[in-house]
Amino acid sequence: MPFLNAKEIMIEKYLHQRNIQIFTALWFILVIFSPQIFAKENMIVIVQSQQIAAYNEAIKGFEEGCKGKSISINSIYNLNGDADEGKRIIQNIKGDKHKPDLVLAVGILAATLVKEQFTDIPIIFCMVINHKRFNLEGANITGISSEVSVEDQFAILKELLGARKNVGVIYDPMKTGKIISEAGVVAKRLEFNLIKTKITSENEVASALKNMIDKIDALWMIPDSTVITKNSLNVISKTILEHRLPTFCTSDAIVKAGALVSVSPDYTYTGLQAARMAQTLLNDPSTTSLGITQPDKLKLTLNTQTAEIIGMNLTSFQSHPDVVLYP
Amino acid sequence: MFSLRTKLILFMSMLTIFIGILSCLFFLIHSKSQQEEALKKLGTSLVMQLAQDSEVKHAMNYAQSAFLDAPIKRVQTLDMEEEIGYCRISNIKSVIIEEKAPWINVQMKKIPTRHDYQNPDVQLTHRKITSSGETFYDFSIPVVEKQTFSEEAFAAQLLGEIPVKAEQKILGFVQIGLSPHKLNERIHRSILRSIIPMGVCIVFGGIGITLFLTKYFVSPVRHMASITLDIARGNLARSVNIRSRDEIGQLSTNFNQMTKALKASYDEKEKIMAQLRENVNNLSNANKELVKINEQLNEAQERLVRSEKLAVVGKLASGVGHELRNPLGAIRNALFVIKKKAVNHSILNDDQKINQLVEIIEKETDRSIKIVNDLLGFSRTAKPAVSPTNIRSLIESSLSRLKMPEIINKVIQVEDSLPLIPVDANQIEQVLINLIQNALDAMPNGGWLTILAQREDKFLAITITDTGCGIPDTVKNKIFDPLFTTKPKGIGLGLAISLNVIQRHEGFIDLKSKEGEGTSFTVKLPITKT
Numbered sequence: 001m002p003f004l005n006a007k008e009i010m011i012e013k014y015l016h017q018r019n020i021q022i023f024t025a026l027w028f029i030l031v032i033f034s035p036q037i038f039a040k041e042n043m044i045v046i047v048q049s050q051q052i053a054a055y056n057e058a059i060k061g062f063e064e065g066c067k068g069k070s071i072s073i074n075s076i077y078n079l080n081g082d083a084d085e086g087k088r089i090i091q092n093i094k095g096d097k098h099k100p101d102l103v104l105a106v107g108i109l110a111a112t113l114v115k116e117q118f119t120d121i122p123i124i125f126c127m128v129i130n131h132k133r134f135n136l137e138g139a140n141i142t143g144i145s146s147e148v149s150v151e152d153q154f155a156i157l158k159e160l161l162g163a164r165k166n167v168g169v170i171y172d173p174m175k176t177g178k179i180i181s182e183a184g185v186v187a188k189r190l191e192f193n194l195i196k197t198k199i200t201s202e203n204e205v206a207s208a209l210k211n212m213i214d215k216i217d218a219l220w221m222i223p224d225s226t227v228i229t230k231n232s233l234n235v236i237s238k239t240i241l242e243h244r245l246p247t248f249c250t251s252d253a254i255v256k257a258g259a260l261v262s263v264s265p266d267y268t269y270t271g272l273q274a275a276r277m278a279q280t281l282l283n284d285p286s287t288t289s290l291g292i293t294q295p296d297k298l299k300l301t302l303n304t305q306t307a308e309i310i311g312m313n314l315t316s317f318q319s320h321p322d323v324v325l326y327p
Numbered sequence: 328m329f330s331l332r333t334k335l336i337l338f339m340s341m342l343t344i345f346i347g348i349l350s351c352l353f354f355l356i357h358s359k360s361q362q363e364e365a366l367k368k369l370g371t372s373l374v375m376q377l378a379q380d381s382e383v384k385h386a387m388n389y390a391q392s393a394f395l396d397a398p399i400k401r402v403q404t405l406d407m408e409e410e411i412g413y414c415r416i417s418n419i420k421s422v423i424i425e426e427k428a429p430w431i432n433v434q435m436k437k438i439p440t441r442h443d444y445q446n447p448d449v450q451l452t453h454r455k456i457t458s459s460g461e462t463f464y465d466f467s468i469p470v471v472e473k474q475t476f477s478e479e480a481f482a483a484q485l486l487g488e489i490p491v492k493a494e495q496k497i498l499g500f501v502q503i504g505l506s507p508h509k510l511n512e513r514i515h516r517s518i519l520r521s522i523i524p525m526g527v528c529i530v531f532g533g534i535g536i537t538l539f540l541t542k543y544f545v546s547p548v549r550h551m552a553s554i555t556l557d558i559a560r561g562n563l564a565r566s567v568n569i570r571s572r573d574e575i576g577q578l579s580t581n582f583n584q585m586t587k588a589l590k591a592s593y594d595e596k597e598k599i600m601a602q603l604r605e606n607v608n609n610l611s612n613a614n615k616e617l618v619k620i621n622e623q624l625n626e627a628q629e630r631l632v633r634s635e636k637l638a639v640v641g642k643l644a645s646g647v648g649h650e651l652r653n654p655l656g657a658i659r660n661a662l663f664v665i666k667k668k669a670v671n672h673s674i675l676n677d678d679q680k681i682n683q684l685v686e687i688i689e690k691e692t693d694r695s696i697k698i699v700n701d702l703l704g705f706s707r708t709a710k711p712a713v714s715p716t717n718i719r720s721l722i723e724s725s726l727s728r729l730k731m732p733e734i735i736n737k738v739i740q741v742e743d744s745l746p747l748i749p750v751d752a753n754q755i756e757q758v759l760i761n762l763i764q765n766a767l768d769a770m771p772n773g774g775w776l777t778i779l780a781q782r783e784d785k786f787l788a789i790t791i792t793d794t795g796c797g798i799p800d801t802v803k804n805k806i807f808d809p810l811f812t813t814k815p816k817g818i819g820l821g822l823a824i825s826l827n828v829i830q831r832h833e834g835f836i837d838l839k840s841k842e843g844e845g846t847s848f849t850v851k852l853p854i855t856k857t
Contacts, residue, residue, distance in 0.1 A: 049479045054486035069338040109476045129482045225481040253487030266488075 030318045045075045045093055045100040047114055050081040050106025054267050057105055058127050061271020062278075069279050070073045074100060079109055087108070090117045102278050111136055111143075122281045124290050127267070128276050130223045131292065132178055142277050143292040144270055147223065147250055150186045150265045151176055152298065156263050158278065159246050159316070161218055165216040168195045168216035172226035181224055205232040209239050220248035221259065233257050252301035256326055260306045261314075266293035266322065273297075299324055330379035332545040338536055343533025351526040358517045359817045363464075369410065370466035377416070378468045378501045387418040387470060395424050402503075403580045412463050412506035418499035431506065433461045438504065443654060456504075461506035472496040474780060547575045548619050551582060563590035630830075631807065640809040640820075644702030651699045659692050701820050711751030711831050718745055718780050718787060721752060721806050725759035726778075734773030741780040748852055754828045755852070760850050761821040762791045767812060769795025769846060786834070787854055792847040798840040806838070 046062065050056045063073060077093065079086030090113045093100070102122045105111040111125035115138060125136060126144040136143060157167065167187065171180050180196060187194040195216055197208040207226055209219075219240055221228065228251075237258030240247050247259035255262045273296050282288055299322040307314045317323065377383055377577070386394035395416055403411065413427040413435060425435045439456060456465050460490055478826050532824035534574055547569050557565045566586060569579035666685055718742045731737065766776050798806060798813075807826045811817035829836050833853055840846035 049476070050483065052483050052486055081476045081483075083476050086476075107482060108478045127482070127486070129478075129485055223481075223485055225478070228481070228485065230484070251485045251487070253485060255485065 021118065041070045041072045042101040043072050043098065044102045044278060045074050045105060046076040046104045046106065047079065047090065047093070047110040048076065049080050049086070049109035049111075055106045056129055056268035058271040058274070061268035061273075062094075062104060062275045063271070064268075065272040065275020066075075066278065069275070071275075071282065074098070076089065077115070079107075081109060081270055083109065083113075086113050094118065101282060104274060104278065108134060115141060120241050122278075124281070125275050125276055126270050130179070137292070138289070140288045141292075142264075142281065142290040144273055144277075145292060145294055146265055146270070146297055148265065149294055150183045153220075153248070153250065153263055154183075154186050154190050154192065156261065156300070157192070157218065157220065160246060160261060160312075161247065164217035165191060165193045166195055166215060166217045167192050167213045167220050168197070168209075168218070169220045169222060170197050170199055170205060170212075170227050171222060171224050172200060173198050174200070174220050175226055176224040183220075183222075199226060202226060202229045205229075206235045206239075209236060212244050213239060213245070215241060216245065217248045219245055221247060221251075221254060223250055228254070241306070241309055246310060246312055247306075251301075252324065252326075255301045255306075257305045258303065258306055259309065260303055260312065261317070263298055263300045264301065266297040266299045269297040298322065301326060303327075305314050309323060331548065331721070332541050335541045335545060336534075339537035339541070340534050342528050343537060346533065347526045347529040350529055351522050354522050354525065355514070355518065359514055362513055363515075366410065366464055366505055366507065366510050367466075368407075370464055370503060372503075373405060373411070373462040374466040374468045374501055374503045376405070377414075377503065378404050379437070379468045382502065383416065384470060384472065384498055386423060388418070390418055390420070390423060392424045399424075399426065408509045410505045410509050411503060413502075413504040415440070416499065419497065423499070430508075431461065438463070439504065440500075443488075448457065454479075455522060462507055464507065465502065465504045467500065467502045469500055470498045474500055537771075544575070547579065549573075551579065557684075558586055558589070563593055618841050629804075633823075633826075636809055637823065640823075644820075647750055648699045648703035651695070652703065654697055655692060655696050658688075659696065662689055663693060670835075674709070698818055701818065704824065711754050711828070713749040713751055713832075714753045715747035716750050716755070717747055718789065719748075720754055722759060722778055722789070725756050725763060727757075728760060729763055729767070732767065732773070734842070735767060735776050736774070737776040737778070739778045741778075742782060745782060745787060746779060746854055748854055750832055751828075754833070758825040758828050758850065759791075761825045762853070765821065766791055766793035766795065766846070767847075769793050769797075774845070782854070783851065785854055786851040788851050790847055790849040792845060794845040795846055797842040797846055798838070799842050803838065803840065 016245070028196050044066070046059055048059060048307040059076060064168050065071060075093075079089060086109055092119045093103075100121060102124065103118055105123060105125040106127050107108065108128045108131075111123075111131075112134060114125075115136060118261050119138075119140060122140050122142065123138075124142045126145075127146050128134065128143065128169070129146055130141060131145055131147075157301050161167070169180065169183070173180070175296065180194075184194060184196075195212050197212055199205060199208050219236070221236070235252045236247070241258060246261070247254075248258050249255065249262045250264050251259075252262050252264055273293075277290050277293075278291065300317060300320050302314050302317055303326050304314065305327060318325070372436050380398040380401070382394050382398045384400075392799055399416075409428065411428060412431045413425070415425045415438070416423050417440070422440075427433075427435055430599070445783065454465050456463055484613065485536075536790040547567075550569070554565050563586060563688050566583045567579040569576055574719050589758060661687070666689070669681070669685070722739065722741065726737075726739075763776070763778070769775070775792075777790075777792040779788075779792070781790075802811075802813065806813075808819070809823035810819040811823075826836055829850055829852070835847040835851045837851070841851075
């Protein structure tokens with residue numbers, strides 16, 4: 001032990017006494033408040049817009065994430081995609097004497113109705129397609145975007161196209177105008193030539209695609225409900241395969257319909273991400289919102305059959321983590 | 328032939344009328360299409376409102392027409408202009424209610440009902456139907472029990488799954504027919520209030536603009552045309568006063584430049600012409616001068632020739648006179664002696680023949696002496712010894728020395744108060760005697776002898792006129808030549824001597840004669856001696 005001078009010895013004694021005081025205070029706090037801390041289990045209600053596998057995966061992930069975190073999932077309500085019925089269900093939840101500590105809304109219908117009815121408890125929404133279209137911001141609202149950022153999408157696209165620059169996109173300015181204006185800036189930065197075509201109805205998709213098909217090197221499909229419909233998907237899929245063009249999107253379902261690549265969130269991991277957020281919000285009642293964040297984990301879905309038809313080598317993509325190959 | 332202005336006005340007016348009619352047609356079609364679109368939107372919103380009304384769904388579920396009163400009323404309140412012609416609501420089994428406006432004549436059973444409403448994929452339809460002469464815009468929509476939230480359907484599609492669809496049970500069917508009568512009224516109103524006035528405005532406005540433009544464009548051209556005409560008539564001082572900066576202005580500037588150049592060229596031509604005229608005048612004057620000089624030269628030459636002739640003749644006469652005068656004088660004297668002796672011996676009285684011969688000798692000798700004297704006189708023409716002389720007395724003296732035949736009528740006119748003229752009275756008297764004798768000789772059968780004396784400027788003119796045979800043109804220029812005569816017994820010295828005398832007095836002798844009518848000699852003598 002090194003030699004200490006008198007002053008140093010006094011400081012050491014003071015610190016020792018101080019530690020004892022802090023420890024004693026903590027012991028008292030634990031003794032007095034431990035029943036409240038350990039005994040209370042937070043109650044969460046999950047509301048899902050409808051019964052689809054993607055929503056169920058997210059809910060499953062959320063449940064997994066909540067395990068062992070003193071969080072009890074009281075009920076899972078299915079709104080069956082019916083606005084009127086959903087409204088009645090949400091009103092019933094609100095009228096229940098056991099008010100939930102937090103509501104997880106899965107899907108846009110659930111998120112909208114929950115936001116409308118609950119203003120005093122935290123709400124977490126997820127699996128909302130193109131959430132920027134809907135006014136979901138609020139002091140008690142936390143959300144996880146279901147879209148991958150444009151930067152991330154274009155980074156994959158750049159890897160896919162190489163030297164080719166012309167990227168076509170069809171959009172309804174009423175629904176996805178904001179995404180396109182944001183994409184314009186990113187495309188410029190990444191030296192893409194974004195060829196945009198506006199449409200206002202599903203019927204215009206075929207002619208819009210026909211007009212741009214000879215000018216583009218790839219088609220970028222954004223989640224626009226005017227552009228992506230059951231009928232238009234068939235037309236798009238048929239046209240791009242005829243012209244041997246790659247299609248890039250944010251939906252693995254569209255990849256299954258014929259698109260080449262999609263980058264989309266991992267739904268289970270989105271649930272886990274929501275559970276972590278719920279825990280944070282419940283542990284700190286003073287925090288009512290964590291804002292809207294991007295999904296933590298993404299997955300790349302590749303259609304090998306399409307790649308073969310259009311003659312594109314996707315070997316480099318297969319080395320990416322979380323790659324799903326279809327079929 | 329139409330003018331440019333008329334053509335332009337006609338063309339532009341026709342064009343304007345055509346455009347006006349086209350515009351009216353376009354606006355009519357556009358207005359009709361807009362009205363139809365508005366009607367379709369109204370029909371769609373009304374039928375959708377009715378189809379989505381929960382009370383309608385209840386009414387269909389329970390087949391209670393009474394439940395439909397309130398929804399129908401709500402829809403009717405939205406139909407501000409009472410365009411709903413009929414309304415039909417039915418469930419899958421039967422028609423629950425059918426209503427039609429009182430002004431609709433057609434029977435409801437004649438309005439076709441949709442038969443495909445069992446197909447849930449068939450959404451709103453609208454069609455134009457005509458029945459019993461009335462036309463309706465028919466809107467039909469199925470009423471479903473439950474509808475999936477569309478954004479959730481899209482999410483399901485995007486997330487890879489067919490959405491969990493609620494059973495879309497079709498409860499029934501809503502059908503609304505809108506009558507176009509108000510639409511037609513609106514179109515009619517639009518035609519009367521907007522389209523026709525607009526067409527009229529376009530036509531009249533167009534014609535007005537055409538007139539203005541025509542005036543604006545054609546007036547300068549007409550102005551230029553009038554100026555061009557003036558210029559063509561020779562008024563090159565005119566110019567076009569158009570100062571616009573357009574093509575017309577450019578044309579007028581060019582035109583003015585052209586006129587200016589033309590005027591300059593015309594002035595130059597006039598100047599050259601004036602100079603030419605002056606030159607021609609000068610040439611003409613010079614020619615006249617030359618002719619005059621030529622005449623003078625000819626005259627001088629004639630005079631010279633005559634002088635030479637005279638000189639030769641004078642020399643000859645002088646020689647011949649000298650040589651013949653003395654023998655002739657001797658012959659005469661001898662004849663006088665013979666005659667005297669013969670008279671004394673009475674030879675002549677006895678022998679008539681000898682007497683006649685003597686007389687012939689005497690006569691011819693006298694005549695020869697006279698000729699010789701004339702020749703000598705001609706050769707010795709002396710310088711005139713002038714003295715103021717009264718011409719009247721000179722004429723009378725000359726006449727008195729001549730034997731005037733009775734068959735000759737004479738007229739003597741001497742101007743009163745004629746001045747005395749400085750002449751050699753003897754020489755001039757001889758000249759007058761020569762001329763009067765010639766006149767008498769020219770009138771062997773009688774005639775008129777006129778002697779006229781008068782003042783002519785600085786000369787005194789004595790004109791001796793006869794009504795004799797006249798002098799042929801061929802000999803006119805020879806009669807003053809010495810030894811030229813037309814008389815059988817003349818020697819041709821009278822006129823030559825006369826001319827010589829007058830010329831020595833610085834006077835002239837003019838001859839005017841016409842064959843068969845007579846001859847007129849005018850002697851001009853200067854009044855004052857130079």
